[in-house]
Amino acid sequence: MGIAIRLRREHIDAMIAHALEDAPVECCGILGGSDGTVHVVRRAKNVEASPYRFRIDPLETAKIERGFDADGHEMVGFYHSHTGSEPIPSPTDIRQMGPLFGPPFVHFVIGVADRDNPVVRVWYIEDGDRSEQQYELID
Numbered sequence: 592m593g594i595a596i597r598l599r600r601e602h603i604d605a606m607i608a609h610a611l612e613d614a615p616v617e618c619c620g621i622l623g624g625s626d627g628t629v630h631v632v633r634r635a636k637n638v639e640a641s642p643y644r645f646r647i648d649p650l651e652t653a654k655i656e657r658g659f660d661a662d663g664h665e666m667v668g669f670y671h672s673h674t675g676s677e678p679i680p681s682p683t684d685i686r687q688m689g690p691l692f693g694p695p696f697v698h699f700v701i702g703v704a705d706r707d708n709p710v711v712r713v714w715y716i717e718d719g720d721r722s723e724q725q726y727e728l729i730d
């Protein structure tokens with residue numbers, strides 16, 4: 592596991608807050624930044640509105656990406672929650688995100704099956720598989 596992404600504690604907290612708010616439905620969102628560093632966390636709508644999967648409308652992805660461009664960021668990754676299972680990308684996640692959003696895009700999965708103990712893990716998804724990465728907290 593290497594360090595794939597750097598971010599601040601507030602970014603982690605924002606993803607966890609979103610996950611807890613939307614549970615048991617999975618939440619999702621997009622991360623903007625540059626050079627492997629997150630600058631902003633943008634919530635997106637889970638059009639599946641499901642406890643078992645998520646999907647972001649490609650039009651919303653494009654809109655968020657245009658907003659990043661306007662602010663001088665680029666898209667660096669995604670997040671979504673798992674509300675009843677381990678924070679490991681599912682076969683559906685891999686099928687959906689792998690083709691377009693392989694490395695260097697990162698995929699955070701926020702596990703909130705135990706609401707009092709959220710678990711945050713980050714992954715690369717590519718070639719039909721996932722590999723766990725590390726994140727580094729910065730000031």
Ligand SMILES: [Zn+2]
Nearest residue numbers: 671680681684
């Ligand atoms: Zn998932």
